[in-house]
Amino acid sequence: MALPNSKGFFGSYGGKFAPETLRTLVDDLEKEYRKAQKDPAFKKELDYYLKYYVGRPTPLYRADRLSKRFNNAKIYLKREDLNHTGAHKINNTMGQILLARRMGKTRIIAETGAGQHGVATATVAAMFGMECEVYMGEEDTRRQALNVFRMQLLGTKVIPVKSGTRTLKDAMNEATRDWLKNVDNTFYIIGSVAGFHPYPEMVRDFQSVIGKETRKQILKAEGKLPDYILACVGGGSNAMGIFYPFLNDKKVKLIGIEAGGLGINTDKHSATLTKGRTGVLHGSKTYVLQDKNGQISETHSISAGLDYPGVGPEHSYLKDSGRVKYDYVVDNEAADACIMLSKEEGIIPALESSHAVAYLEKMKLSKKDLVIVNISGRGDKDMGTIMEYVNKK
Amino acid sequence: MNNRLDSLKDKSKKHLVIYLMAGDPDFKTTEELIYSLAKSGVSAIELGVPFSDPVADGPTIQRSGERALANKITIKDVLGLVSKVREKVSTPIVFMLYYNLIYSYGTGNFVDDCVKAGVDGVIVPDLPYDEEKEFYNHSINKGFYIIYLVSPTNTTDRMKKIVEKSRGFVYYILLKGVTGAQKKLSSDFEFLAKIRKCSKIPVFAGFGISTPAQSAEVAKHADGVIIGSAYVGIIEQYGSKKKQLLLESGKFINKFLKTQTKNIKEKQ
Numbered sequence: 001m002a003l004p005n006s007k008g009f010f011g012s013y014g015g016k017f018a019p020e021t022l023r024t025l026v027d028d029l030e031k032e033y034r035k036a037q038k039d040p041a042f043k044k045e046l047d048y049y050l051k052y053y054v055g056r057p058t059p060l061y062r063a064d065r066l067s068k069r070f071n072n073a074k075i076y077l078k079r080e081d082l083n084h085t086g087a088h089k090i091n092n093t094m095g096q097i098l099l100a101r102r103m104g105k106t107r108i109i110a111e112t113g114a115g116q117h118g119v120a121t122a123t124v125a126a127m128f129g130m131e132c133e134v135y136m137g138e139e140d141t142r143r144q145a146l147n148v149f150r151m152q153l154l155g156t157k158v159i160p161v162k163s164g165t166r167t168l169k170d171a172m173n174e175a176t177r178d179w180l181k182n183v184d185n186t187f188y189i190i191g192s193v194a195g196f197h198p199y200p201e202m203v204r205d206f207q208s209v210i211g212k213e214t215r216k217q218i219l220k221a222e223g224k225l226p227d228y229i230l231a232c233v234g235g236g237s238n239a240m241g242i243f244y245p246f247l248n249d250k251k252v253k254l255i256g257i258e259a260g261g262l263g264i265n266t267d268k269h270s271a272t273l274t275k276g277r278t279g280v281l282h283g284s285k286t287y288v289l290q291d292k293n294g295q296i297s298e299t300h301s302i303s304a305g306l307d308y309p310g311v312g313p314e315h316s317y318l319k320d321s322g323r324v325k326y327d328y329v330v331d332n333e334a335a336d337a338c339i340m341l342s343k344e345e346g347i348i349p350a351l352e353s354s355h356a357v358a359y360l361e362k363m364k365l366s367k368k369d370l371v372i373v374n375i376s377g378r379g380d381k382d383m384g385t386i387m388e389y390v391n392k393k
Numbered sequence: 394m395n396n397r398l399d400s401l402k403d404k405s406k407k408h409l410v411i412y413l414m415a416g417d418p419d420f421k422t423t424e425e426l427i428y429s430l431a432k433s434g435v436s437a438i439e440l441g442v443p444f445s446d447p448v449a450d451g452p453t454i455q456r457s458g459e460r461a462l463a464n465k466i467t468i469k470d471v472l473g474l475v476s477k478v479r480e481k482v483s484t485p486i487v488f489m490l491y492y493n494l495i496y497s498y499g500t501g502n503f504v505d506d507c508v509k510a511g512v513d514g515v516i517v518p519d520l521p522y523d524e525e526k527e528f529y530n531h532s533i534n535k536g537f538y539i540i541y542l543v544s545p546t547n548t549t550d551r552m553k554k555i556v557e558k559s560r561g562f563v564y565y566i567l568l569k570g571v572t573g574a575q576k577k578l579s580s581d582f583e584f585l586a587k588i589r590k591c592s593k594i595p596v597f598a599g600f601g602i603s604t605p606a607q608s609a610e611v612a613k614h615a616d617g618v619i620i621g622s623a624y625v626g627i628i629e630q631y632g633s634k635k636k637q638l639l640l641e642s643g644k645f646i647n648k649f650l651k652t653q654t655k656n657i658k659e660k661q
């Protein structure tokens with residue numbers, strides 16, 4: 001059975017826990033998305049922009065030096081870092097903005113943590129000449145000042161969010177509040193497989209271009225499916241995107257890697273699926289990091305893009321069903337992996353993606369293993385953080 | 394099974410419901426404000442339980458929640474408070490909180506403990522009427538009222554279903570947006586009239602009402618009004634100067650009650 005069900009549930013996770021004022025809007029979005037799914041013109045338009053503007057398909061690159069390092073296991077990297085704007089995020093923003101145009105919306109809003117989704121949204125908004133405002137936690141605007149400037153250069157207004165913990169979750173709250181006020185003309189481009197139905201499904205579908213390409217590419221290169229696919233999990237969109245087309249290939253082991261921060265027995269991590277419990281956050285029922293009273297926790301990760309106390313509901317479902325294994329790596333391991341991949345392959349991965357790379361160290365790989373790592377983005381935005389890390393060492 | 398909220402069916406007056414956040418500025422003051430509100434004759438008290446991520450709230454109530462959270466207020470604390478004030482207060486009291494708090498507490502325990510403490514119902518801005526059947530059924534069985542919200546953006550079809558599921562009263566959201574006092578109210582009173590036609594229980598309107606004049610205007614179209622941010626603003630302004638706060642709170646309530654009574658008289 002295809003998931004989610006008609007009410008937006010993946011098993012017991014998901015749903016539409018939206019304030020009533022958004023209900024009609026979210027229902028309309030769902031209807032419009034169903035229409036678009038059936039319309040060949042929509043697919044054609046999206047494919048056109050993905051090819052000529054985003055630069056798809058991205059390569060599946062056989063990383064020989066990396067392979068040698070891990071006992072000659074065969075390791076491939078899916079190069080989402082080579083997309084326009086440097087991450088997988090634009091696969092989704094392109095899909096959603098085309099939908100927004102179909103719905104006659106004139107104004108775009110988004111939330112962003114690291115600023116990658118913000119930049120990807122600002123980019124497509126500029127390209128289609130639409131007004132765009134991006135909410136970003138005040139704390140993050142300081143940590144990611146360069147991305148703030150990039151968005152501004154693209155003509156987007158960046159609004160620092162001063163409520164709560166002043167990070168990604170609060171930016172999402174504030175974007176939701178904006179939407180409540182501006183229901184008539186505004187489209188909210190959510191950046192991950194989180195939020196109320198149909199967002200988790202829709203974002204997964206837009207991101208699954210990653211997995212579809214990967215499947216074809218690995219079959220062509222190796223004549224068989226991989227043994228493992230690794231992807232980092234913040235909200236979970238790059239992971240859902242690469243996992244989804246392989247869910248029915250039971251022999252392919254899928255591993256999602258969360259941010260262990262300073263360690264999962266401290267209160268400074270973002271390992272939602274490892275340490276959270278079921279709750280309702282940002283419109284869906286899913287694993288959530290929260291205290292014993294149900295207050296949402298403050299999270300931490302060296303990579304701002306994984307620094308989120310929730311996770312897409314489909315991941316919660318896949319965890320419980322056992323189809324995907326979820327694990328974590330800590331800040332230092334991710335930073336070391338970033339440096340390692342840079343030296344071995346001349347590819348500087350985003351700190352988010354570095355979590356997936358770091359997991360290779362934990363796998364006891366051997367020569368017979370065929371592994372794909374999703375490099376969700378490039379590391380340019382993280383140079384400040386890495387510089388600090390190297391200097392401290 | 395009696396529920397104190399049934400008293401709101403009284404059509405001889407326009408009802409006034411006041412929202413305040415438990416634990417802002419501190420727990421003891423909340424208790425005294427409840428006594429004073431009850432005495433002044435408000436029809437019901439809406440007691441907020443603070444949540445870290447209040448998406449449906451504007452800046453005033455957000456700040457109020459942050460102050461309450463700084464005081465480490467939990468559902469258990471607020472239940473304790475209601476138990477205590479129930480020795481003297483018979484005014485209906487409803488909780489207003491976000492669903493994660495209820496889910497985390499356990500939906501069954503939440504309903505049972507509310508009933509035990511004397512909480513009459515609950516408003517949950519992020520819980521649609523057709524989710525969480527167990528919570529709904531348990532509430533019905535225990536005579537605990539879930540008050541659902543209707544938005545001006547709802548379709549008539551959905552509005553009818555919400556109204557049918559709601560108990561105690563229906564909460565009509567006056568404006569597209571979050572809670573917060575507005576200088577001008579532009580509301581869809583036609584839709585409100587339609588809701589009242591469909592509803593067997595009273596329909597109260599809230600979100601954005603900041604002055605007695607606005608309140609009187611809205612009261613012409615609803616069975617009652619709900620004042621949140623404007624009242625919380627008083628609490629914020631006078632903070633822990635308790636004597637003055639109680640005084641100003643009294644004055645504030647009287648102004649609203651007076652225009653409301655006048656409004657009824659004009660109609661008669």
Ligand SMILES: Cc1ncc(COP(=O)(O)O)c(C=O)c1O
Nearest residue numbers: 116234235236237238305352377
């Ligand atoms: C490069 C990169 N990878 C991963 C993520 C995490 O998001 P998700 O888990 O939705 O893929 C982000 C988020 O900003 C990102 O920028």
